[in-house]
Amino acid sequence: MFKTIKSDLPASIVVFFVALPLCLGIALASGAPLFSGVIAGIVGGIVVGAISGSKIGVSGPAAGLAAIVLTAIGALGGYENFLVAVVLGGIIQILFGVLKAGVIGYYFPSSVIKGMLTGIGIIIILKQIPHFFGYDAEPEGADSFIEASGENTFSAILSITDNITMGSMVIGFIGLAILILWDRVLSKKGKIFQLIQGPLVAVVMGIIFFTLTQGNETFAIQASHLVSVPIPESFDSFLGQFTFPNFSAITNYEVWVTAFTIALVASLETLLCVEATDKLDPDKNVTPTNRELLAQGTGNILSGLIGGLPITQVIVRSSANIQSGGKSKMSTIIHGLFLLLSVILIPTLLNKIPLSVLAAILLVVGYKLAKPSLFKQMFALGWKQFVPFIVTVLGIVFTDLLTGISLGLAVGVFVILIKSYQNSHFLHIEDKSNGIHKIKMTLAEEVTFFNKGAILKELDSLPQDTHLELDVRKTRYLDNDIVEILEDFAFKAKERNINIKLISERGIVENPQSFIKFFKLRPKAA
Structure with missing residues (x-):
């Protein structure tokens, strides 16, 4: 793992600066203690990072769980009771891993995964625009269209003009300029600019700007626009920030319902993130999904035991890691140590970092996830790829992550059904002589009940006095529903003077008496 430390160390610094405000913001949005988000980030980095088989995935508190956490804390009667559900959720995730449930992630179409990445990129950009200008009404890490304040994503952006903080906006633009200059120019000029990452320079400039402008009426940045890490007065007060679960609540039915909900949602988000990060990975590493569930479950058990939020693998931090050149799990572990x-x-010192500088970093991350060229590329692949892609993007932007993915998946399945309907058979009209139509119908390799409508339509449209050749030599699976359709058609064919020649691997049968008996006796393919 230490062979790639030259790449992993700079990447871990970038991930650290991305993760810190998100950990705090998600905790705030969840109605949990601020330190609980940091605990989850630390455990996600060090513990999950060490156990996971992913080289570039980063785990921590997830915005997608914030609404669940907020509701559960109130319903279960306190944060200590909620932590019991987090621990139980981790145990359930380990059980998922043992049962090999990690395969679920592979059943999501590539177009939906790409839509997820693009949608998250757009959400990052939209959500960070207010922070960039110093309007911090919503905590970092919010990702749903309707915000906690009652505003939606776009109304919050429109509110910027009345809430601009001059100092935040100025250092935001300075930080963004540094990031673009570093990425486009300086990183190609020498190794020193690759070792020292642009986000680190931008953050240092932010701290310097805050320090120099204190007391200035125009450019001073108030504490509400800075990172807000809890500051312990002593070692005892630091330890006092940890919260421990109240295991007497384990008999509460609602705790178990919450635990299963956390396990299910966290596992699904993790598996989708694994699929997405593997697609982004320039080295094309493949993450073992069952091992990832075991790692996430272990992380959630530990996080719940010491007062942390639920953990998942998260695409924002993972993509920042990839974009910054992270090569091994050391970047994830080191970010947790940081x-x-x-x-x-x-x-x-952390509490002197302007949120607008961190927003600038996230704007760059979001843009790299949602480049305009990707829309052009997906459109060029045809409507079967573009429609599920764009539905997923719009669903994520206007609702939330899981709803958007569900919509994209539903559309993807609908597209599959349409293509299955269209591709069940090949129909070829050979000629028409002496008033007799000669038609050859070749069935596909697999024909299921999805294809009933298409085949039934073709058979019913055959004119009288037709000679039909039905070729099933390539067919390896024929649903009983289709066999019944052929059986009924054979009965009606006599009335319409339609002759049927059945061609199979067993030979040729003229006007078979019973399709059901024929396919029942047909030897099964190996």
Whole structure:
């Protein structure tokens, strides 16, 4: 793992700066203690990162679970009771891994996964625009269209003009300029610019700007527009930030319902993120999904035991890791160590980082996920790829992550049904002589009940006095529904003077008496 430390160390710094405000923001959006988000980030980085088989995936608290957490804390009667559900959820995830449930992630079409990445990229951009201009009404990490304040994503953006913080906006633009300059120009000029990442320089400039402008009426940045890490007064007060589960609530039925909900949603988000990060990975590593569920379950057990939020693998941090050149799991582990050390050693310094600078970093991450060229590429692949892609994108932007993915998947399945309907058979009209139509119908390799409508339509449209050749030599699976359709058609064919020649691997049969008996006796393919 240490062979790639030159790439992993700079990447871990970028991931750290992306993760810190998200950990705090998601905790705030979840109605949980701020430190609980940091705990989840630390455990997700160090523990899950060490156990996981993913080289570039980063785990931590997920915005997609914020609404579930917020509701559950109130319903279960307190955060300590909720932590019991987190621990139980982790145990259930381990059970999922043992039962090999990781295969579920492979059943999502590529177009939906690409739509998920693009939709998340657009959401990142839209959600960070207010923070970039110093309007911090919503916490970092919110990703649903309707926000906690009652505003929606676009109304929050329109509210910027009345809530611009001049200092935040100025350092936001300075930070964005540094990031673009570093990415487009300086990173190609020398190794020093690859070792020292642009986001680190932007953050340092943000701290310097905050320090120099204190007391200035125009450019001073208030505490509400800065990172807000809890500052312990002593080692005892640091330990006091940890919360422990109230296991007496384990007999509560609602705790178990919440645990299963957390396990199911966290596992699904993780598996989708694994699929997405593997597609983004330039080295094309393949993550073992069952091992990932075991790692996530272990992380959630530990996080719940010490007061942390539920953990999933998350695409924002994972994509930041990939974009920054992370090569192995060391970048994930080191980012977790940075989170731990920073909240212990330098919380005061962290609280001088303007949120607008971190918003600039996330804007770049979002743009790289949702490049305009990707829309052009997906459109060029045809409507069967583009429609599920764009539905997923719009669903994520206007609802939330899981709803958007569900809509994209539903459309993807509908497209499959349409193509299955169309591709069940090949119909070839050979000639028409002496008033007799000669038609050859070749059935596909697999013909299921999805194809009933298409085949029934073709058979019913055959004119009288037709000679039909039905070729099933390539067919390896023929649903009983289709056999019954052929059986009924053979009965009606006599009335319409339609002769049937059945061609199979067993030979040729003229006007078979019973299709059901024929296919029942037909030897099964190996």
